[in-house]
Amino acid sequence: MGKVRVACFSISLDGYGAGPQQSLNNPLGVRGAELHQWVFPTKNFQEQVLGKTGGTTGLDNDFVIRGFENVGAWILGRNMFGPVRGPWKDDSWKGWWGDEPPYHVPVFVLTHHARAPIEMKGGTIFYFVTGGIEEALKKAKDAAGSKDVRIGGGVSTLRQYLEAGLIDEIHFAVAPVFLGGGENIFTGLDLNKLGYRSVGQVPSENVSHILVKKSK
Amino acid sequence: MGKVRVACFSISLDGYGAGPQQSLNNPLGVRGAELHQWVFPTKNFQEQVLGKTGGTTGLDNDFVIRGFENVGAWILGRNMFGPVRGPWKDDSWKGWWGDEPPYHVPVFVLTHHARAPIEMKGGTIFYFVTGGIEEALKKAKDAAGSKDVRIGGGVSTLRQYLEAGLIDEIHFAVAPVFLGGGENIFTGLDLNKLGYRSVGQVPSENVSHILVKKSK
Numbered sequence: 329m330g331k332v333r334v335a336c337f338s339i340s341l342d343g344y345g346a347g348p349q350q351s352l353n354n355p356l357g358v359r360g361a362e363l364h365q366w367v368f369p370t371k372n373f374q375e376q377v378l379g380k381t382g383g384t385t386g387l388d389n390d391f392v393i394r395g396f397e398n399v400g401a402w403i404l405g406r407n408m409f410g411p412v413r414g415p416w417k418d419d420s421w422k423g424w425w426g427d428e429p430p431y432h433v434p435v436f437v438l439t440h441h442a443r444a445p446i447e448m449k450g451g452t453i454f455y456f457v458t459g460g461i462e463e464a465l466k467k468a469k470d471a472a473g474s475k476d477v478r479i480g481g482g483v484s485t486l487r488q489y490l491e492a493g494l495i496d497e498i499h500f501a502v503a504p505v506f507l508g509g510g511e512n513i514f515t516g517l518d519l520n521k522l523g524y525r526s527v528g529q530v531p532s533e534n535v536s537h538i539l540v541k542k543s544k
Numbered sequence: 545m546g547k548v549r550v551a552c553f554s555i556s557l558d559g560y561g562a563g564p565q566q567s568l569n570n571p572l573g574v575r576g577a578e579l580h581q582w583v584f585p586t587k588n589f590q591e592q593v594l595g596k597t598g599g600t601t602g603l604d605n606d607f608v609i610r611g612f613e614n615v616g617a618w619i620l621g622r623n624m625f626g627p628v629r630g631p632w633k634d635d636s637w638k639g640w641w642g643d644e645p646p647y648h649v650p651v652f653v654l655t656h657h658a659r660a661p662i663e664m665k666g667g668t669i670f671y672f673v674t675g676g677i678e679e680a681l682k683k684a685k686d687a688a689g690s691k692d693v694r695i696g697g698g699v700s701t702l703r704q705y706l707e708a709g710l711i712d713e714i715h716f717a718v719a720p721v722f723l724g725g726g727e728n729i730f731t732g733l734d735l736n737k738l739g740y741r742s743v744g745q746v747p748s749e750n751v752s753h754i755l756v757k758k759s760k
Contacts, residue, residue, distance in 0.1 A: 341718070341742060341754060342730035343559055359736075502557070502718070504742035504754060508734030514558035515731060518724030520575075526557060526720035531747025538557060538720060 330476040332465065333497040334486060335395030338363035338535070343514040344507035345483040352411045355424055357510050363503045366534035367392055377430045387532040391499065400475025401468040402435040403461075405485030409437045409454070416443050423454065434471040436464045438485060461488050483511035493522055498540040546692035548681065549713040550702060551611030554579035554751070559730040560723035561699035568627045571640055573726050579719045582750035583608055593646045603748040607715065616691025617684040618651040619677075621701030625653045625670070632659050639670065650687040652680045654701060677704050699727035709738055714756040 339345045340363055347357030356364065367373050371383030372392040383389070410421045423429055428449040436455050443456040457464040468477040479489055489495050519540070528539040555561045556579055563573030572580065583589050587599030588608040599605070626637045639645055644665040652671050659672040673680040684693040695705055705711050735756070744755040 341716075342733075342735060500557075502752070504745045506730075506735040506740060506742065508736040514722075517558075519558065519722040520724040524722060526722065529720045529747070529752065531745070531752060536718070536745065536747060536752040 330398070330400060330469070330472050330474055331496040332469075332477045332479065332489075332494055333499075334479050334481075334495060335499045336367060336392060336501055337481060337486065337498065338367070338501045338503055339513055340503055340505050340507040342506050342508060343512045344510040345481065345486070345513045347507055347510040350407060350411060355411065359505075359507055360510065362505045363501075363507070366501055366503065366532065372396070377425070379428075387530065387537075388534060391501070391530075391537055395478070395499070396430075398476050399433060399478045400472025401433055401477050402431050402480050403464050403468050403477060403485070403489075404435060404437050404480045405482045406437060406439045408480055408482045408485070409439075415441045419443070419446075422446055422448065428452070434468070436468045436471075438464055461485070461492060461494070465489075465494055483513055486513065487517060490517060490519065490522060490524070493542065496542055498524070500538040500540065501535040502538055503535050546614070546616060546685075546688050546690055547712040548685075548693045548695065548705075548710055549715075550695050550697075550711060551715045552583060552608060552717055553697060553702065553714065554583070554717045554719055555729055556719055556721050556723040558722050558724060559728045560726040561697065561702070561729045563723055563726040566623060566627060571627065575721075575723055576726065578721045579717075579723075582717060582719065582748065588612070593641070595644075603746065603753075604750060607717070607746075607753055611694070611715070612646075614692050615649060615694045616688025617649055617693050618647050618696050619680050619684050619693060619701070619705075620651060620653050620696045621698050622653060622655045624696055624698045624701070625655075631657045635659070635662075638662055638664065644668070650684070652684045652687075654680055677701070677708060677710070681705075681710055699729055702729065703733060706733060706735065706738060706740070709758065712758055714740070716754040716756065718752040718754055720751070 347360035350357045366388050369384045370389040370392045371385050372389050374380045374383035409423055412421050429452040432451040434453050436457050439456050442458050446454045523543045524540050527541045530537040563576035566573045582604050585600045586605040586608045587601050588605050590596045590599035625639055628637050645668040648667040650669050652673050655672050658674050662670045739759045740756050741759055743757045746753040
């Protein structure tokens, strides 16, 4: 059976995984993009997410590649899927990623508002799950089979899965910036008590990659 | 004129600079010692703080050495000086560091309770300042002359000086552990808004050294 894992999850030095005031024009929140400066130039991001050629190779790119490897299904929070809040007004919003999202596998989106699945180009199918995090994880595991389930985020989704002790591995990328506001991953959450241990740190020029595992 | 700086200030991945429940037997709070694993083995710490020989050289040791260089005066919070709370019962407590503390310059201790200065071996003199952080800084600057003032900690003292915008440079050492409780350096503090910027990260095998400066 595969693992439940989080990868390439960028946070600031002061623990924020997104800036405040997420919006259509500012999907990562104010200054949130500063957390991801390490990932944007990488070859894998350029190719897999933007459909471009070129980009950097090396340590940071290796982490991006590893993040996508062996993933059989994804789980995303509603806010990571889009800026729409409350009931879906229509079916026009299909994620931030254009016609061919970079997932290429089933993606389960947590929401309080039911919606029919959307089949995208390249194998990505968005399913909307209204039954909560455990139901989403069950469906994602069924879809992933022997492969891993990757929890993409955002912060609120990650916190809920951490609190429930349902995540096996996390790869944080700690960016050398202070956000000072937004969504904090650590406030009020005792990762140590929940069984999570830092098992390694791999510094690159741009970020500090921190590897975390749940003790059995 | 010298700088006002913080050096070798160890924090956890989740932003704690000390564990909970500081006491005589647990001066760094529960699990607080885990933050400082990078510094204990270094040659400079072994020699200057413990009076021993041996120890590791290299990057971490270089940061410890640099932390002590050109320091003309220190400022410490009451809790960093000792576990005594409230009025001084007698003059018996003289810090955690034995007869010859590693400072070798004037050290200004913030407290609400007046006490006569204590002259220790090796040039350290502990002065007790009851007039608040600005008075302590003025006295420390006068004592330091052209040299730097180093603010040693703990967390509450550092937070007060940061909020007042009185610190020029900080060197954090981010240890790869989660404390989950204790004294948090970032909660409710917007370092970005206060003008602080990360200007570099230098990873060692043991910690991530983060260099921060206040923009003018």
